[in-house]
Amino acid sequence: MKQSFTVRQGALDGVEVFLSVARHRSFRRAADELGVTTSAVSQAVRALEARVGVALFIRTTRSVGLTEAGERFHARARPAFEELVSASDAARQLAGRPSGLLRLTVPRGVVPTVLEPIVASFCRAYPEVQVEIVASEALVDLAAEGFDAGVRMGQYIAPDMVTVRLSPPFRLVVVCSPSYLASRAAPESPDELTDHACLRWRRSGGAIAPWTFDDNGRAIEVVVNGPYIANDFPTLIGAAIAGVGLAQVPEPVAARSLAEGKLQRVLDPFAPLTPGVFLYHPGRHQVMPKLRAFIEHVKANAGGRGRRHHLHE
Known part of the structure; x- marks a missing residue:
């Protein structure tokens, strides 16, 4: 069963004041350091003592000292408070400059x-x-x-x-290796893809993406079939270069292989334009x-x- 936790309101209130008084052994000097009145320092310390449930300071007309409880509280509160200050400084640095x-x-x-x-x-x-x-x-x-x-x-x-x-913006192009077309005719329309091995792309959601085409301004989708499925375009291009089949990929991703003659375009008049990256x-x-x-x-x-x-x- 899940346990319920609450963060007490004002759990850190008065801690900075307490540490300043403990450091200076003086309510007045702590007030000067913090830029507040001595009365405000006394009220903050009394509120902290009430919340903790024990006196933290021994006060006389001449001096201020820590009780045994105050010493224990100080031993843990000081490094914890300094760590909080360091954490704030670290976060502030990220907000101030690119880092x-x-x-x-x-x-x-x-x-x-x-x-x-x-x-x-x-x-x-x-x-x-x-x-x-x-x-x-x-x-x-x-x-x-x-x-x-x-x-x-x-x-x-x-x-x-x-x-x-x-x-x-760039096109989605259908590519294949010259060796793939050595024994078959290139498709001349998307309808002819049923006669070809098509390398398919599986989207991150799990569905296999249909191929999209632009038929004189009309967007069409074609569900293709083939022996190879991958979830990224470089892998599909590698398979296309190996002669496994046709692949529809972003033109910039295939540009080098096209320039080197490892791939060639087919169905170029039907290549759709995408918004880009x-x-x-x-x-x-x-x-x-x-x-x-x-x-x-x-x-x-x-x-x-x-x-x-x-x-x-």
């Missing part, structure tokens, strides 16, 4: 094509920020998983996220300096395309 750990969740295929140049120059510009890239296709809960921001293709980002463009995060009120610096760096290094906006405005 700390910046965690980003990023699809594998985006890392070499879009993110590596930006991250490299950012690390040089902000040496106090450590950047951690977690390559994953899953659409994770940023806050729950401890990420500052994520990177995804625009169509997969929730509409309430604030986004920063990382790439221009975006950095996204929950909102402006939760932006720490490290993320704000990264956003500004993206804007300055993405060819003027890094304008912040809501995707579905």
Whole structure:
């Protein structure tokens, strides 16, 4: 059975005053240090003693000393209070300048094509920020998983996220190796994909994505079949290069293999245009300096395309 706990109101009230009096052995000097009246110091100490349930100071007309209970309280309260002050200072430092750990969740295929140049120059510009890239296709809960921001293709980002463009819009292209077409004709329309081995992409939610096409301005989806399923585009491209079948992938991810002749396009007139790749995060009120610096760096290094906006405005 779950036990109920409550945090007592004002549990730390008077502790700083107590420590100041104990340090100076004087209510007046403690009041001077804290910028309050001697009467306010006395009231705070009396309230703390009442809450603790025991006298903490021995008071005479000439001196102030700690009782045995006061000594025990001081021995534990002083290092604990100093640790709280240090914790506050550490948190305040993160709010004041770009520093700390910046965690980003990023699809594998985006890392070499879009993110590596930006991250490299950012690390040089902000040496106090450590950047951690977690390559994953899953659409994770940023806050729950401890990420500052994520990177995804625009169509997969929730509409309430604030986004920063990382790439221009690009096409989804169907590619295959020249060896795959050595013994069969290339498809000339999406309808002909039933006669081909199609390499399929499993989304993070578990569903296998249909292939999408643009048929003279009309968006169509085709459920394809084939011998190979993967959950990231680089793996699909590797299988396509090996001649396993056709793959539909973002054009920038396949660009090098296309340029080297390892892959070739098919169904090019039907290739749909996608919004592109975006950095996204929950909102402006939760932006720490490290993320704000990264956003500004993206804007300055993405060819003027890094304008912040809501995707579905």
